[in-house]
Amino acid sequence: MTAAIDRELEHFRGLSSVRIDVCGTPGAPPGVSYQRDADDIAPMVRRIVEENEADAYVIACFSDPGLAGVRETFPEKIILGCGENAILQALTEADQFGIISLSILSTYRQRRKIRMMGVAERYVGSQGIASNAVEATSPELLDRMVEAGQGLLARGADIILTGCASMSHFREPLEERLGVRVIDPVGSAVCAAIGRIILRQGQCRGSGR
Template sequence: MPDTRPGPILVINPNSNTHVTDGLVDALAPFATPHGPEIECLTLAEGPFGIQSQIDSDSVILPLTRLVQSRPDASAHVIACYSDPGLDACRSISPVPVFGIQDAGVLTAMARADLFGVIAVAEPSIARHRRTMARMGVLGRLVGEIPLNMSVDETARGAGTFDRLVETGGALRDRGAGAILLGCAGMARHRKPLEEALGVVVIDPVQAATAMALGTVLAANI
């Protein structure tokens, strides 16, 4: 019999660090279903090794749109970078839904708690994140955003990353955050142990965006 499943959900890591993509594969493995769409994690080879500055974020927009256009088989796209680079551009040329992990992560955090906090990779990221949250109209529910001041690569596989996450997440919890949002796709593998350590909800935005994409695709094919 022919395969009647929807086309794959493409989860695109816009940086060129394959260790980050490997973390996405692990974080999304439980989302695979026998009759649902395949979840395919891709690395944008043209991207910088880590997206930390506005220039890094802007530099991936055109390569992202080219990748999206090259995959007409996809049923949805997820841009797996917390700055949501190229989100508007990709939506403008894609015939299928495109999800940004910051948008999805923030909405999921607010669905789980009244107030939320964000753990950023580094200080320069925060201004970009706040612009997106201002556009969303949600700054009133943000208790704060605290940077780890580490590289994207360190968050994915650094030896001291988890201890910094506990320290930073604890500070946000103490400010009243009922949900902690991981502000980088490279932090995905830390979600569950961090939630156990902090005693509050911890949201991995890649999982949040993929869950939205999966629900959207399945609902469209009922």
Template structure:
């Protein structure tokens, strides 16, 4: 069994952060889409990775499941059409997990430009009535993965969302993965790393298929 986690940007620091966040999970392999943009920060970036990512998916016939580790879930429907095994998007899975933990959830996004894209997706999911808010760090993908000030900014934005009624929070970028546990301890509400949530669901799906 092998769960292939695809970072569709070309920033290896993000992929390494995913490896560290997913270390407790068995049978996972994190890979970088080297042809992707350095960070996926707008719709054009998101759309640009779909075709090369599909080629990776088609080439990995050893996979038991795939996780697309970008909060925009780029190419999720196309990947599901192309793959004979389950494919999980981290936004879809993160939102589902957050709603299992609380009535109202909030999203911490990397930048203001991400918020309309997230809201369009959640509108299609039919869950906007459960969204307390979506607030931006106003940082790049790379800064969320490496920046010294990222955690302090996460606390500020997280508290804003809690004040707006959020009872659980989603980290709206794979680059934030390493901050999940300390942020949850600091804020006192469930904090969802969507890649961890997607890998957990992928593992459960694959295990269940054997019984």
């Protein structure tokens, strides 16, 4: 999955002078299938931020494991969760959004996230594809992704989010077959992080610091 995410971010590297590094979490499960997986990964995320100096950090998992805790620990750092960021982007681009999720368990976590963010009235739901994070790197899942997206459109979605970091490569073919905007959470969060870096640098120069 780490290698797949790195490949999908390659085309962003020529668009900005900001260097983009992708690192895995040694010892972590291959994907976040259960809430306990997200809980186990949280301290690993905190350790990675602590040990790797960067201008900004993106948690490349839609469940955003450890996001609140790592922000609390490092309040001066730019730290984005790709799930949270994708949802916020969707709110600026469309009236209602839906999420293609890996499984029913992913759907439960996404519902909780939406409730905690207070945006349930803009959310039509999540549609699972009975898969897991490792399998989602395969292009063979496209038909299932399209079917899930069509179900979300029928429920009123104006924009679709892919609900796993390993689904990034589906964004373009999904847009072509569904006819609506599809947000890849990782690409969205990386671009937002670059924007925040530029904003912070501009504000520092403007204040003479």
